[in-house]
Amino acid sequence: MxxxxxxxxxxxxxxxxxxxxxxxxxxxxxxxxxxxxxxxxxxxxxxxxxxxxxxxxxxxxxxxxxxxxxxxxxxxxxxxxxxxLNIMELADLARLAEMEPPLEGGVVPGRSLVWMSRLFNQTLNMVITERYLPGLEYVGQRWEARWIPLPEPEDEQELQRMADSMPGVLMCLGENEKEPPWSNPRQRTVQASKQILDTLIRIARDTGGPEKREPFPSIHDAWLHALASHDPHVKWDDGKALRELGEQLEQWQRAARITRESPFAFFMRLGEPRDGRGEAGWNVDYLVQPKADPTLQLPLSEVWNPSSGAHMELSRYGENVSEYILTILGQAAKLCPFVDESLRRKDPSGFELDGKETLDFLTR
Known part of the structure; x- marks a missing residue:
């Protein structure tokens, strides 16, 4: 066509x-x-x-x-x-699709408004459940503080369903008079959801006070201010420092995405003393299980070897098993010194505690 x-x-x-x-x-x-x-x-x-x-x-x-x-x-x-329209004006317009047609004046909301209403509700659910992260992006020759969606698998599925059902009217606008616009419905859906989420969070965090104009004491203060401001521009003159902060945030976001989006779950199991009297140490074992099959719990000691049956079994449910394990252990090590100590050994599979350490571990 x-x-x-x-x-x-x-x-x-x-x-x-x-x-x-x-x-x-x-x-x-x-x-x-x-x-x-x-x-x-x-x-x-x-x-x-x-x-x-x-x-x-x-x-x-x-x-x-x-x-x-x-x-x-x-x-x-x-x-x-x-x-x-700005995002909130679009939200007001999309809400009309939730009313019983015809509306006043005989107006009947089109499929595009119904679709947009669904997208607002889906994105609002991510905001309410705090499925997002703060970030820093380079946009149009400047650095902007942005809120980044962190969707769950069910969110991804719903966004894909919405992309598959996107009305053509939402893809028909273009600037070239000689060629029709090419657009990826998935990209448009994700980008629209991202813009809606960023706006909703800013409105919720808006204090209503005047914009801060004096210099910020640190780059982090400038970034945090831009996250809550109507203007996402991070007002900091050191471009190199902004780029480094952006890289740090990207690494942090990647770790969060790996743990959230991974098809695996990690947990620790505390075993009773081997002698039954508490004189021997308590064992804490690391285990991994596929989220799709909670009944399958595999000791990490059997997973480290890529050719082992346990590793190959987990690989049936997803890739990058080792990357997920290293990421989750690295995060746990920052919270628990026992995990941190276990990482000093090759292929860590857990750690052993005495009675006092066990109490300390359980009360953390």
């Missing part, structure tokens, strides 16, 4: 069903009383719409458009009236 190359360029016609900004404002006013249309936010956008013989085809039920079926369906560009 692409426009054949080599056709002579013509003037871009207006979309026949475009109501125009004034009519659009009149429709939205009773639905969103607090919504203000600012003239700088209005524009004429370019939309590529399936058409036959220069006539756009309807995207939903309604009177059938009479077209010459001898012509193929192609994507054709049209000029449409549009209004730029």
């Amino acid at each position: 692409e426009k054949p190359p080599g056709e002579p360029e013509k003037g871009i016609p207006p979309f026949p069903a475009d109501p125009g900004i004034k009519v659009l404002a009149k429709i939205l006013k009773p639905l969103l009383p607090d919504f203000k249309i600012r003239r700088p936010e209005t524009l004429s956008a370019l939309a590529w719409i399936p058409s036959r013989a220069g006539i756009p085809l309807p995207s939903g039920p309604g009177p059938e458009t009479v077209t010459d079926r001898r012509h193929k369906i192609r994507l054709e560009p049209y000029r449409i009236s549009a209004i730029k």
Whole structure:
């Protein structure tokens, strides 16, 4: 359905069903009383719409458009009236999809609003359950503090379902008058969710006070301030220090993602003294299990060898078993000196405690 190359360029016609900004404002006013249309936010956008013989085809039920079926369906560009929305204005608009249609004035929310409402609810759930991390990104020649989603597997599945069902109207806008836009629904869905999450967290953390303008005592203070500010720009002049901080945060995020997204789970098992009287040491064993099969618990002592049956069994559930184990042990070592001590040995599989150490371990 692409426009054949080599056709002579013509003037871009207006979309026949475009109501125009004034009519659009009149429709939205009773639905969103607090919504203000600012003239700088209005524009004429370019939309590529399936058409036959220069006539756009309807995207939903309604009177059938009479077209010459001898012509193929192609994507054709049209000029449409549009209004730029910020995230919260988009949220207000998307909430209309949760109301019983028709809305005031006979308005019926389209599939794009229903889809966007689902995305807001999905992202809001990640915010409420704190499935996100702070980060630092280089965007448009400056460093910005951003909140990064940390989705669970079920979140990933829902985002994929949403990408698969993304309405075409959300992918039709472009800037090139000669070629239709190419877009990856998955990338657009993830990026939109990321922007929504970042905005929602900033609003929740906004203190309502004036923006801090005096110099920050450290780069970390500047970064933390930007995380809670409406302006994500990290106001720090040392570009090298910002790059190093970004690399540190990226490594930290990677460790968090490995432990959260890994198909494996790690735990420790405290065994009773071997002599039954408590005079011998208590054993703490490291074990790994696939999340898909909690009944399968394998001692780490059998997993370190890549050719062992235990390692190959775990490999059936996912890759990078050793990377996950080293990451989780490294994190545990920062919290528990006994784990840290065990890492000084080759292929650590646990540690032994006396009675006092056992009490200390259990009360940590």
